Amino acid sequence: MYPKIIHLDMDAFYASIEKRNNPSLKDKPVIVGGLPNKRGVVSTCSYEARKYGVHSAMPSAAALKLCKNAVFILPDIEKYKKESRKIFEIYKKYADVMEPLSLDEAFLDVTQDRMNIGSASETAKIIKKEVYSKTGLCVSAGVSYNKFLAKLASDMEKPDGLTVITPKKAPAIIENLPVEKFFGIGKQTAKKMHYHRIYTGKDILNAGQKKLTAIFGKHGNLFYSFASGHDLRPVSDFRERKSCGREITFEKDISDKKTIIEIIKKLSTLVSDIIKKIKVRPHTITLKIRYYDFHTITRSTTLNSPFFSSEEIFRLTCPLLEKTDAGKKSIRLLGISASNFETESCFPKQLIFDFNLS
Ligand SMILES: [Mg+2]
CATH class of the missing domain: 3.30.70.270 (Reverse transcriptase/Diguanylate cyclase domain)
Incomplete structure (x- = not known):
């Protein structure tokens, strides 16, 4: 059943x-x-x-x-x-x-x-x-x-x-479904799919598991199982927190780098406080910047060991800032978030190994 x-x-x-x-x-x-x-x-x-x-x-x-x-x-x-x-x-x-x-x-x-x-x-x-x-x-x-x-x-x-x-109706609906509408396929993944000429559910099935895992790693299997109409994620009243962070929208756009770094320092402290409060062990830090023209970018780093302190967060975030145009372009929003918690698996494990729905 x-x-x-x-x-x-x-x-x-x-x-x-x-x-x-x-x-x-x-x-x-x-x-x-x-x-x-x-x-x-x-x-x-x-x-x-x-x-x-x-x-x-x-x-x-x-x-x-x-x-x-x-x-x-x-x-x-x-x-x-x-x-x-x-x-x-x-x-x-x-x-x-x-x-x-x-x-x-x-x-x-x-x-x-x-x-x-x-x-x-x-x-x-x-x-x-x-x-x-x-x-x-x-x-x-x-x-x-x-x-x-x-x-x-x-x-x-x-x-x-x-x-x-x-x-009975599912296969026809999924077949024509744009990849963007699939669970777990965000903008970046969709772009990558388009690059490989995968646009719809049908294309995902035609690509086959081998090709998909070659491109997307273990998530390839997951996309394949969704395209086959399978999703074994249970409805669960326990919701795992996936990330935590803080962001600030400025009253006026900021282009002064020194000010931006000061704000990063403040945010680092706030994010560190949350990490300690909710007792998580994050491995990934993400810097989010929205430029004056609303174009929004993120830059992130993943470490082998978890981080907790505001100093660590600050030290990890500064090089990420260098990978943006902040300072050259003025910015209207800045955010820092921590994710990739130690207990977290991106998707329930059974999904990756088992995609037969009986
Ligand atoms: Mg609604």
């Missing part, structure tokens, strides 16, 4: 809460995020705003240019957290295990059907109804036999969608 997994993703979560709370915003393009004149960034926008090409992570000033009648609202995270808790309480009733991904997204494992509903798609339908009746908010649901496909499904008919990907 296949597992039954539901992925739930609230539609334009923050913006929808603001709209619900203030009926005068109905039908208006609402943008939750920083203000355009304060160098803010869009956090969530309503579907009315999306029609103008506005999307999350875009500078609010650019969003305002696209959508002149947008209503900007500063985020109130506490309010959204409260709403999120309410919604997750509903989910928990129906699932054996719930894995939250963020305030507005979660996976449910409903294989056991604890409410005796009969099917996962019916369960998703009931959950959607209950969320709407208790909160007035819409959630999109994706139902499938693994996490990769369930998440893919929830995105297919947004907003207010309910999409089921059955084992």
Whole structure:
């Protein structure tokens, strides 16, 4: 028997809460995020705003240019957290295990059907109804036999969608899926795939495991198994922290190198404090820089032994700064993060060795 997994993703979560709370915003393009004149960034926008090409992570000033009648609202995270808790309480009733991904997204494992509903798609339908009746908010649901496909499904008919990907339907959907949409394939990996003329799920399968592992190492097997429709990652309520760090957006762009180094020093102390507080043993340090033109880059180093102290972090980060154009170009954001923790494995081990789904 296949597992039954539901992925739930609230539609334009923050913006929808603001709209619900203030009926005068109905039908208006609402943008939750920083203000355009304060160098803010869009956090969530309503579907009315999306029609103008506005999307999350875009500078609010650019969003305002696209959508002149947008209503900007500063985020109130506490309010959204409260709403999120309410919604997750509903989910928990129906699932054996719930894995939250963020305030507005979660996976449910409903294989056991604890409410005796009969099917996962019916369960998703009931959950959607209950969320709407208790909160007035819409959630999109994706139902499938693994996490990769369930998440893919929830995105297919947004907003207010309910999409089921059955084992029968899966191969055709994956075949045409751009590699960027696969779990674990970020921008860099996608670039590398394109270089090897791998653009879709079908191309991944055609490349074969041998070629994929030659290019991507052990992750090659993983990509192959996803393209075959297999994903053995369990829904798990234990979420491992993958990285920790701090970043600062400046009020004004900075081009003075001395000032930048001073900021790195301060951030090193902050990051060291977090590392000690959450008791992790990181091996990788990453410097993130966003230039004045929003072009963002990261530079990182991985060490054989873990680091903890602010001095170490500072000493590791300074050479990374040399690999950037900071100083030549002015910068608007600087961040340092630590990752690659000792207990962490990038993917559950069983995925790498076992890709038969029975
Ligand atoms: Mg969402």
